[in-house]
Amino acid sequence: MASPTVPAEGAAEHTLPPALVGRLVSRVVSDGAATAAIPGPFTGEPLATIPLTSADDIGVAYGRARAAQRAWAALPVRERVRPFLRLADALVERRSEILDIIQLETGKARRHAMEEFLDVALCSLYYARRAERLLKPRRRQGLMPALTRVQELRHPKGVVALIAPWNYPFALGAADIAPALMAGNAVIHKPDTQTCLSSLWVLDLLTSLGLPEDVWQIVVGDPSDIGDPLVDGADYVSFTGSTRGGRAIAERVAPRLVGYSLELGGKNPMIVMADADVERAARGAVRACFTNAGQLCISIERMYVHEDVYGRFVPRLVELVEGMRLGSGLDFEAEMGSLTHQRQLDAVTRHVDQAVGKGATVLTGGRARPDLGPLFYEPTILTGVTGDMDLCANETFGPVVAVYKYRDEDEVIARANDTPYGLNASVWTRNTAAGRRVAARLQAGTVNVNDGYGAAYASYDSPMGGMKQSGVGRRHGAEGLLRFTEAQTVASQHLMDFEPPGALGYERFADLMAEGVKIMKKLRIR
The missing domain is CATH 3.40.605.10 (Aldehyde Dehydrogenase; Chain A, domain 1)
Incomplete structure (x- = not known):
């Protein structure tokens, strides 16, 4: 290795x-x-x-x-x-x-x-x-056309x-x-x-x-x-x-x-479909999994690869990861730096060691690198990760990904969604329409097709956040x-009130109001 x-x-x-x-x-x-x-x-x-x-x-x-x-x-x-x-x-x-x-x-x-x-x-x-x-301030539609003026204010x-x-x-x-x-x-x-x-x-x-x-x-x-x-x-x-x-x-x-x-938190899935460009997907996976040494809430920690491309994709991914440059230089040469806290190094080590002890296989990585610095850990790929391992369902927040094989679309969507989290997901395919269809079925606040995380996150005009236990509310957009504001509605009523005018009885007034509903519908005012 x-x-x-x-x-x-x-x-x-x-x-x-x-x-x-x-x-x-x-x-x-x-x-x-x-x-x-x-x-x-x-x-x-x-x-x-x-x-x-x-x-x-x-x-x-x-x-x-x-x-x-x-x-x-x-x-x-x-x-x-x-x-x-x-x-x-x-x-x-x-x-x-x-x-x-x-x-x-x-x-x-x-x-x-x-x-x-x-x-x-x-x-x-x-x-x-x-x-x-x-x-x-924004004008909003009032109850009575031309008679009710409404503004929405933001404080x-x-x-x-x-x-x-x-x-x-x-x-x-x-x-x-x-x-x-x-x-x-x-x-x-x-x-x-x-x-x-x-x-x-x-x-x-x-x-x-x-x-x-x-x-x-x-x-x-x-x-x-x-x-x-x-x-x-x-x-x-x-x-x-x-x-x-x-x-x-x-x-x-x-x-x-x-x-x-x-x-x-998140336990974000990546799906490699049968028609994916294997080279592009493998290179994208390196970035999706190991940016910032995996200390990224939207990074990929679970990877599902279709059985038709598994035999080509996984060896290529391992090859790319083994060629990654780790280092601490204040330049752009290193492809991955170190972890930030000792507690994070301890957590990553614990997850990997427990998985290996219960039968998972390390394809590459799986060890700390004190020769590079006190908090370096190699980018790591595992197979054979099962539900009794902490690595399977719990967020690792480090340079570690588990790879799984799948057979059909319904199966992989069910497996990707089988988590209390729902922050980010990634789908790789040559058929963008099919990728978007799969994306719409995933329970995640952002889904990237043919990208790991950046396409959705950096599209600032669109909201970003998590479903399920991955969050409440959204940033961006x-x-x-x-x-960060309180909405206030200010409505002013003009010319007539919500009472029958003059000697008009309430029953007749109610009839006119009911007819008004039909007229507003017909004229598309409502």
């Missing part, structure tokens, strides 16, 4: 300029009483020391946020979007700096850090171009608590915060402690581009210390993370009837902004 190779060139120095780190961490809401050192995943050596936020600091942050939000919401939308229109150019100009930060705090390959960069630039630009139209929720994960900290922080701010809210943002530097960097940048102080504040700390006061103070909660964490948030806010959106 061949091992993935390492780029020949040596890795760059894995440190950040102290002045940069000092400027960024000064933006954490904290009294400075407690700190935490975050290690660099590539080396295990300290990358930065972060001041931690206390429960009392959370109260201070909310006080500042509410004061700032009132003035921010009073601005016209066209003024609120200006910092975000400037952001795209500023990101391009400082691309190397943010890519370094993302890599060093997460351990991901630079090409995957680039995806985060593009997501923030393009998603924020999408909303900056459309926020004014999405938020403007900000107030202060949003946004809890972002560690795996895509730049994208799943800033790209969600942008529409929340454009809608007129203030945001209290809690990134993961390990990966807070990229969020602090873009906050610092946006402030220099005209975003007022205190409308976006960053708090850092363990959920057990600051999670409850953070959620308790919010007018709306946006959370990306585990299904277990999402349930806890839903239970916490339920007594206050506070709204929330949750993007949660109109809903991705409007979820």
Whole structure:
């Protein structure tokens, strides 16, 4: 079994300029009483020391946020979007700096850090171009034509608590915060402690581009210390993370009837149909399974291959995976970086070792690579995974995929849907119409035909989120902004009321109203 190779060139120095780190961490809401050192995943050596936020600091942050939000919401939308229109150019100009930060705090390959960069630039630009139209008052049809005038207004929720994960900290922080701010809210943002530097960097940048102080504040700390006061103070909660964490948030806010959106876990299937282009599907599978070392909520962890192409597809996939370049260089050579946390390496190792112990076969990979760095694990393909193995149904969140053979369409759809999750799916076929037909039968919030995840996720005009236990609500599209608003209907009645005019009796009035229903139907007014 061949091992993935390492780029020949040596890795760059894995440190950040102290002045940069000092400027960024000064933006954490904290009294400075407690700190935490975050290690660099590539080396295990300290990358930065972060001041931690206390429960009392959370109260201070909310006080500042509410004061700032009132003035921010009073601005016209066209003024609120200006910092975000400037952001795209500023990101391009400082691309190397943010890519370094993302890599060093997460351990991901630079090409995957680039995806985060593009997501923030393009998603924020999408909303900056459309926020004014999405938020403007809208005329709605009234009860009585020409007599009832109705407007739908959109008001900000107030202060949003946004809890972002560690795996895509730049994208799943800033790209969600942008529409929340454009809608007129203030945001209290809690990134993961390990990966807070990229969020602090873009906050610092946006402030220099005209975003007022205190409308976006960053708090850092363990959920057990600051999670409850953070959620308790919010007018709306946006959370990306585990299904277990999402349930806890839903239970916490339920007594206050506070709204929330949750993007949660997944066990995402990929279906390779009998007519698939084997080479294209195998190359697509490498990307779908091993981007960011598999630490991607929409990555593929289950692969169903039709028996007619199984014998060609699986060997080619193994060949491609064995040729992958792993490394920690701050360049675009490595095809996969390391895991981010020791706990994630432990979880991946546990899933694979248990599966092998119960009879699964490792086709390639299946071992940690401490020679590359403390958290590297080889991209791994297994067969013979069965229902009594944790790897079968539970999210692994690492560079591991199980491959299964199937015979017919109904069978594979049933197997793909046999999960409590429903976040993302992928279908590969030369017949796009057939692929779309299969996609429509899959219980997943996004389905990609002849792509693993990017086609649907990066189509910002369309909603993205999960079915079943993979989430509540959607990011992207109109809903991705409007979820941060309260809808208000204002209706004014003109000329006549809902009472019989003059001496007209109510019975005759009721007859006329009933006839009016038929007339409105005939004229297609209703």
